[in-house]
Amino acid sequence: MEFQDGLAPAAECEGDMLVPADDVREHLVVVGNGMAGCRAVEELLARDAGRYRVTIFGAEPYVNYNRIMLSPVLAGEKTFEQIVINDRAWYDDNSIELIAGDPVASIDRDAKCVTAQSGRTVHYDKLLIATGSDPFIIPVPGKDLPGVISFRDMKDVDAMLAAAEAGKAAGGGSAVVIGGGLLGLEAAHGLTLRGMKVTVIHLMDTLMERQLDEAAGWLLKSALEGRGQTILTGADTEAIYGDGKVEGVRLKDGREIPASLVVMAVGIRPSTALAREAGLEVNRGIKVDDHMVTSDPDVLAVGECVEHDGNVYGLVAPLWDMCRSLADGLTDQHSGYIGSVTSTKLKVAGLDVFSAGDFSGGEGCEDIVLRDASRGVYKRVIVKDDRIVGAVLYGDTVDGGWYFDMLKREENVADIRDLLIFGHAFASGGGALDPKAAVAALSDDAEICGCNGVSKGQVVSCIEAGNCSLDAVRATCKASASCGSCTGVVENLLAVVLGDDVKSGPKTMCKCTSFTHDDVRREIVAQNMRSIPEVMQLLHWSTPDGCSSCRPALNYHLLCALPGEYQDDQQSRFVNERMHANIQKDGTYSVVPRMWGGLTNPRELRAIADVVEKFNAPMVKVTGGQRLDIFGIKKEDLPAVWADLNAAGMVSGHAYGKSLRTVKTCVGSEWCRFGTQDSTGLGVKIERMTWGSWMPHKFKIAVSGCPRNCAEATIKDFGVVCVDSGYELHVGGNGGIHVRATDLLCKVATEQEAMDYCAAFTQLYREEARYLERTAPWIERVGVDYIKSRIVEDDAGREALRARFLYSQSFSQEDPWAERVAGAQADLHQPLAPIAIAAE
Amino acid sequence: MTDWIDIGTLADIPRRGARTVQIGGDKEIAVFRTGDDQVFALVNECPHKKGPLSQGIVHGHSVACPLHNWNIALKTGEAQGADSGCTPTIAVRQEGARIWIARPVAVQVAA
Numbered sequence: 001m002e003f004q005d006g007l008a009p010a011a012e013c014e015g016d017m018l019v020p021a022d023d024v025r026e027h028l029v030v031v032g033n034g035m036a037g038c039r040a041v042e043e044l045l046a047r048d049a050g051r052y053r054v055t056i057f058g059a060e061p062y063v064n065y066n067r068i069m070l071s072p073v074l075a076g077e078k079t080f081e082q083i084v085i086n087d088r089a090w091y092d093d094n095s096i097e098l099i100a101g102d103p104v105a106s107i108d109r110d111a112k113c114v115t116a117q118s119g120r121t122v123h124y125d126k127l128l129i130a131t132g133s134d135p136f137i138i139p140v141p142g143k144d145l146p147g148v149i150s151f152r153d154m155k156d157v158d159a160m161l162a163a164a165e166a167g168k169a170a171g172g173g174s175a176v177v178i179g180g181g182l183l184g185l186e187a188a189h190g191l192t193l194r195g196m197k198v199t200v201i202h203l204m205d206t207l208m209e210r211q212l213d214e215a216a217g218w219l220l221k222s223a224l225e226g227r228g229q230t231i232l233t234g235a236d237t238e239a240i241y242g243d244g245k246v247e248g249v250r251l252k253d254g255r256e257i258p259a260s261l262v263v264m265a266v267g268i269r270p271s272t273a274l275a276r277e278a279g280l281e282v283n284r285g286i287k288v289d290d291h292m293v294t295s296d297p298d299v300l301a302v303g304e305c306v307e308h309d310g311n312v313y314g315l316v317a318p319l320w321d322m323c324r325s326l327a328d329g330l331t332d333q334h335s336g337y338i339g340s341v342t343s344t345k346l347k348v349a350g351l352d353v354f355s356a357g358d359f360s361g362g363e364g365c366e367d368i369v370l371r372d373a374s375r376g377v378y379k380r381v382i383v384k385d386d387r388i389v390g391a392v393l394y395g396d397t398v399d400g401g402w403y404f405d406m407l408k409r410e411e412n413v414a415d416i417r418d419l420l421i422f423g424h425a426f427a428s429g430g431g432a433l434d435p436k437a438a439v440a441a442l443s444d445d446a447e448i449c450g451c452n453g454v455s456k457g458q459v460v461s462c463i464e465a466g467n468c469s470l471d472a473v474r475a476t477c478k479a480s481a482s483c484g485s486c487t488g489v490v491e492n493l494l495a496v497v498l499g500d501d502v503k504s505g506p507k508t509m510c511k512c513t514s515f516t517h518d519d520v521r522r523e524i525v526a527q528n529m530r531s532i533p534e535v536m537q538l539l540h541w542s543t544p545d546g547c548s549s550c551r552p553a554l555n556y557h558l559l560c561a562l563p564g565e566y567q568d569d570q571q572s573r574f575v576n577e578r579m580h581a582n583i584q585k586d587g588t589y590s591v592v593p594r595m596w597g598g599l600t601n602p603r604e605l606r607a608i609a610d611v612v613e614k615f616n617a618p619m620v621k622v623t624g625g626q627r628l629d630i631f632g633i634k635k636e637d638l639p640a641v642w643a644d645l646n647a648a649g650m651v652s653g654h655a656y657g658k659s660l661r662t663v664k665t666c667v668g669s670e671w672c673r674f675g676t677q678d679s680t681g682l683g684v685k686i687e688r689m690t691w692g693s694w695m696p697h698k699f700k701i702a703v704s705g706c707p708r709n710c711a712e713a714t715i716k717d718f719g720v721v722c723v724d725s726g727y728e729l730h731v732g733g734n735g736g737i738h739v740r741a742t743d744l745l746c747k748v749a750t751e752q753e754a755m756d757y758c759a760a761f762t763q764l765y766r767e768e769a770r771y772l773e774r775t776a777p778w779i780e781r782v783g784v785d786y787i788k789s790r791i792v793e794d795d796a797g798r799e800a801l802r803a804r805f806l807y808s809q810s811f812s813q814e815d816p817w818a819e820r821v822a823g824a825q826a827d828l829h830q831p832l833a834p835i836a837i838a839a840e
Numbered sequence: 841m842t843d844w845i846d847i848g849t850l851a852d853i854p855r856r857g858a859r860t861v862q863i864g865g866d867k868e869i870a871v872f873r874t875g876d877d878q879v880f881a882l883v884n885e886c887p888h889k890k891g892p893l894s895q896g897i898v899h900g901h902s903v904a905c906p907l908h909n910w911n912i913a914l915k916t917g918e919a920q921g922a923d924s925g926c927t928p929t930i931a932v933r934q935e936g937a938r939i940w941i942a943r944p945v946a947v948q949v950a951a
Contacts, residue, residue, distance in 0.1 A: 545856060545875040548897040548904030548911075571856040575895040575906035583906055587892040635895075832848055832859035832871060 025053045028330075029114060029122055031104045031274065032130030033058025035067055036303025036319050038086055039453070040128060043327035045094055051331065054096045055122060057114070060153055061101035063087055067153070068316050068451060071183075071348075074157050074190030076527050077538055085452075085478075107278035109296055126298055126330065129275055129286060133268040133304040133314065138178070142240030148262045151187045156263075160187070163261040164194035172197060176249045176259040178237055180207040182346060184265035185220075188229055189348040191263075199230040199257050201237060201249065203266075211344045211355040215371075216378050216394040223351055223376070232257075268314050270305045285312040290336035291329035292322055302326050308339060315342045320453025343404045345397070345450060354400035357390035357407050358382065365389065370421045379421055386414040399423040401489075402438070405446040439492040448493070449486045452478040459490060463497045470494065487514035510549035512541050517770035521557050530562065532569055546572075553771035556658065559694055560766050563808035570825070576656035578828065580816045581638055584631065589638060591630045592655035593645045594691065597665045597683035597703075598626030607648030611641055625662030625700065627653055635829050642817035651815035654691065658772070660762075661700050663687035664712065668705030668722070677722035679705035682751055686720075686758055692813040693762065693805070696769040696778075701758070714742045717765075717775040718758055723747075727754040731761055731787060732779035740776040743784040746792045760791050760798040763805035842931065843943035850877060850937050858894040858903070860884055861941070869930055869941065870894035872914050874901055880914035881932050881941050887912075887925025 028044075030037045033056050041054055058064075062080075069083035091098045102116045113123045135150030137143055149159045160175075167173015173196050177188045180202030188198045200207075206217035207224075221231050236252040240262055248258040270285035281287045281295035285307030292300050292308075302322045304314055313319070318340035325337035343356035359382050370379040377395035381388055381403060387410050391403040402424040406413060413420055419427040424438050442448075444457035454477050462477040473490055474481040480490045491514075509517050520539060529535045532554045536546060546554065551572035558566045570578050581589035591611075595604070608628055612620050619631040633641055642652075654661060663686050666672065668679030683703040690701065702713040703720040712735070713719030719730040719742050726749040730742035745761070748754055764787070769778040779787060791798050820826070853859045853873040861869040861881075870884035870893050878901070884894050891907030902911045902920060911920040917927035931942035 543900055545899055547899045548909060551897060551899065571854060571898065574897070579895070583892075583895065585889065585907065587890070587895075827852070827854075827859065831862045831868070832852055 023053060025051065026125035027123060028052040028054050028126045028128060029124035030054065030056040030128045030130060031107075031114065032056075032128075032132060032303070032305075033060070033062075033064055033098065033100060034130060034132050034303070035064070035085070035316065036132065036305075036323065037128065037130035038064040039319060039323040040130065040302050040326050041094075041096065042086075043323045044330055047327050047331040047333070049094070052126070054094070055124075056091075056096060056098050057102065057104045057116060058098065058100040059103035060155070062154060063091070063098070063100070065154070066451060070151070070154070070157055071186035071190060073154075074160055074187065075193050075538075076190075077523075079526070080154065104274060107274060107299075109278055109280075109299065112298065124298075126300065128326075129294070129299065129301040129305060130303045131271040131274060131305045134271045135264065136267040136269050137264055138237065138266055140237055140239050142242060142246070143264075145240055145242050145246045146244070147242070147246030147260060148240055148264065151183050151263055151265045152268075160191060160261065160263065161194065164191060164196050167196050167260060173261065174199070174257075174259045175261040175263065176201060176257050177263045177265060178249070179263075179265035179267070180204070180231065180233065181210065181265065181267070182208060182344060184263070185224070185346065186348060187263045187265055188224070189227075191261075192227060192229055196261070197228075197230075199232065199259070200224070201235045201251070201257070202231070202233045203236055205234050207231065207233065208346070208353070208355075211392075212353065212394070213359055213380060213392050215380070216353065216355075216392050219376060219378055219394050220346075220351065220353060268304065270307070270312055272305060275299075275301065275305070283307050290325065290338070291334055292326040292337065293329065300326060300330075308337060311339060313340060313342065315344065317342055317447065317450065317453060341404075341408050343400065343447075343450075345400070352393070352395055352397040354393040354397040355391065356400070356404045357388070359390035359392050368417075368421045381420055383413065383417070383420075386412050386417075388413060388420075401442070401446060401448075405443055408445075409443060436492050436496055439489055440496045448489055449479040449481075452481060454479040456493065459493050460497055463494060468494070468498055509553060510547055512536075512543040512546050512550050513539060515539055517553065520554070521561075521770075524554075524557050525561055529558070530566065532558065532572060552577075552658075556694060556696065556771050560808070564811040577658070579635060579638065580642075580652055580656060580820065581633065581635075582656045586632075588632045588634055590655075591633050591638070591641055591645075592623065592627055592653040593650035594653040594687075595627040595650075596687050597663055597680050599680065599684065600627075603648050604650055607645055607650065611644050614644070615641055623655070623662075625655070626664050627655075627662065629655065636831075639820050639826070639829055643821045646815070646818050646821055651691075652817045657694065658697050659694050659699065660687075660690045660692070661698050663690070664700070664702040664716070666703075666705045666710035668703075672705055674708060675705035675722070676724050677705060677727070677751075679703040679711065679720070679722050682720065682722075682727075682754065683711075685751070686755060689755060689759060689806075689809070690762060693766070693809055694812065695762075695766055696771045697774045699762070699765070699775070715739065716742070718761055720754055720758075726750070729754060729757050729761075732775045732784070734774055734776035736774075738776070740780075743779060743787075745784075745788065756802050757791060757798070759805040760801035761787070763801040763808070764790055766805070766808075767801075844933055844940040845943055847871065847939055847941055850879065850934070850939060853879070853939075856898045858896075858898065860892075860894045868892075868894070871932070871939065871941065872898055872903060874898060874914065879932050879934055879939055881930035882912070882914065882917050883928045883930070885927060886910055887917075887919055887927050888923065893927065 063084055064086040066083045066085050072078040102118045104114045105117045106115045113121050115121045135152045149156050175191045175196045175198050177184045177200045180200050188200045192198050206214050207220050224231055238252045239250045241248055241250055246262050248256050250256045272282045272286050275286045276282045286294055286301040286305055288294055288301050288306045288308055292302050294301050303319050321340050322337050325335050328335040346353040365382050365384045368381045380392045382390035388407040393400055416427040442456050446456045448454055448456050448459050458477050459479045462473055467473050467476045473479055480487045508514055509520055535554050555569050555572040575583050581591050615637050617630045617632050621629045623629050663683045665680045665683030669675035669677055699717045701718045702711040702716040704711040704713040705722050713721050714730055715733040715735040721728040726747055728747050729745045731745045733742035734740045765775055847861055855873055856875050858870045858872040868884040869881055871881045873879055884892050886893055886905040888910050889907055891905040893903050895906040896903040901914050904911050910923050917929045919925045933940040
């Protein structure tokens, strides 16, 4: 071991890690496995990966995670796995020893070793203290009751989730959040989303008074009250009461607020006890110089636990700067930390709040204010000596980064002062919004990603190093990998740097969101979202109610995820699916009744003929899907047409839907001299099973009775070709613009198996393809081997898919025509007012 | 002076949807209700190929034409984005829940 070969100065350090005898590197021990400690190590690795042997102690039993993303975890927008910054593999790959769940209890600076709670002792050459901060607990009676927690770590989030669950079981729980600052409001938001009745108690008169002025604080308060929270400002807590556990909070004015959970989020204090006991110089925080060195040259400190030049910081951004200076120092390239100017963003979905710098006003400060009450926008920029010293933005925060950048660079704004408040697009001339020009104009040290502390310069060099897609940038420099709010900026940077060479990553669903179809669909399921407004809220939609691209997609994804529960939103359906007929170029509709497997009879034919005559349909045509299409029906006449067709036993053919269209068949063994199986009969059975199902796109099936394949089964989404020994199942064919022949999925022996595989394949497509993606491009994207692995090789999985399909079908096989005939949504077909206005 | 015609109430129009008012001949007016309950009226024809705008998806203060997905601003009737063209608008007045539109002769419904 290290100390035995004479390198260590003292022999008291027992139980040091097993170190290869030839590892003579200096040992860096990091106390704190949080954002600061690990970021410091990352910066060090980036400069000189092999220089130190590294051991990290963490008090929590986890790998390094992004603490500022705890709010989205509480709100259900992220899972813990999604906020992990460095997973186990990172520690292993970099040969870092992680001792998690065992906090360091003492430091012996003379012996240069630390002792953990478990008694484990480790020697260090350099020690880095990154203990962060502790939540401040106000000393009121009852503060130690079970049910009183802070909001600092994963344990607190778990406690809040458990309280919300318990509240739900009891028919609605109540929570009090003490503290109306950033952290308190994020906790309150999360608890509200989790179904709790939340009261926020704030001592001051203005919410977030350290970041917001009175006007913005008031707007924020109104918005939160609109979401069902009770906000008590100017409220002083006297005691937390309860018998054996929390039952409520009593205010000094005598009011009592019952609650089963109290979250104290009134502030944080640098965690300095360890350093103080070790005899290091400590004021409010552990005192450090510009290279983050404490009063002991072998002990460094970084993050919220330090005091630099009289300042302590409780936000994430200064930490990135500190860690850079620290790593520079440890690798002998001293740069020096000069303090940070901070900005704040509130992570509450749908509420955009930004503040930076000093907005308290004072001598020589001039306010430029813009209020747009109806849009709920408030902007205030504070200028002193022609330089921006502060900014408060509410409701429209897109220019936050621009103001902040000018503030940090102390840029003279005299020339653009008149237009300053209207934001970057106007002030830089033109008025036309060109987001690319906006990011191009940012300085290299402008912060792009607040969650991970990534500057524009870092993103640009990451792109120039060959990371030419959003995913590659996220994986390499982490910009936009956490909360995603800077995704648009990163994409614009890609466009600026690469010009036309951008490898467009997975395309976003539409311009209303930065998420892809796959992301949105995954989150809908993961977060159990139940309505379109909820999806838009939780996933930060940038438009009030989406667009004609995303609304139908969301409606479909929700319908697929929640069969029988989701209330279909008619206003989010394309006209054809809303009118259950195909709109034609003159605004009339065509009507196609279902003919099962292409079979018909005199009664049906007579009914169709009668409809054509009765409604003066100008044309009737045999379709490619083996049925009859009646053209030229007015929307007012549709219900009457359907009533006549229903009377003859016919239902909607869904010729208009992203749904099962037809099952085309040939005549098969019953008549054909070549037929090997009853293809017509099987086709009818399959159509009876699959009709009415909504899909990502239209879906066509065919069954051919022999390999001559008269039903053209090999250009259908699902095709069956009957052979002597059974049924060949084919998938992913398409006869449209890009003709694609099917892939052979497998061969099965019985009709029942053919049906089962068909149901399972259909459901897999329904659950996993992107909206408006036919089976052909879907299979080209995921590979036919993947389809086989799910449908052919996984018996249990196939059975589960089939069961889900049939369950979903139990809700979707009502004839939509019959419902309309019975009177549902009759207004869709009738003009609004029974008045005729003579046009002159 | 504008002659106002009572055409019904807000509740008669589905939110993010539209209803039509027939004005004789084959002309129709589409009356839209947005997500934030504002009401707009346009001639029920897309400037592109005369698609019935009343059947489009209403989003924000725009409607996507059901035929070729042109986006038309409800307030001005102007086609948005790369497309150009304009559908005539009809003035709307809301009083409480009741909705009134200007008598179409006054707005020159082009034949």
